[in-house]
Amino acid sequence: MGDSDFQSTIDTISKIIDGGGVVVVVVGLLAATAAFLVALRTRAQRPDAYRIYRQQVGKAILLGLEFLVAADIIRTVAITPTFSGVGVLAVVVAVRTFLSFALDVELEGHWPWQPRRTATRSSS
Secondary structure, rough: OOOEEEEEEHHHHHHHHHHHHHHHHHHHHHHHHHHHHHHHOOOOOOOHHHHHHHHHHHHHHHHHHHHHHHHHHHHHHHHOOOOOHHEEEEEEEEHHHHHHHHHHHHHOOOOOOOOOOOOOOOOO
């Protein structure tokens, strides 16, 4: 296997992973939207429908971002391991990591270093 064959294979693999990330986001968005519309029709689920919808969309985006970051890492390290390529990768990963972090805080409702909030009820 020559260098051009290797690069072509790695490029194809990274494009497939990129596509997988896009598919995860789109399918997750469609599934969350369908579940949201069903929940709006059910009176009992209506109050929590929007919160659950946002959480499901956020989870789909987070998972899709993981695929996209993996594809960027594979493409940059295996095909173009230049200093400028790694620098661009670092910026892309930093931006996507920040987005993932922000979405995770939004979904969980607390900072990662804070203990999970539990609902406590008084027994009076």
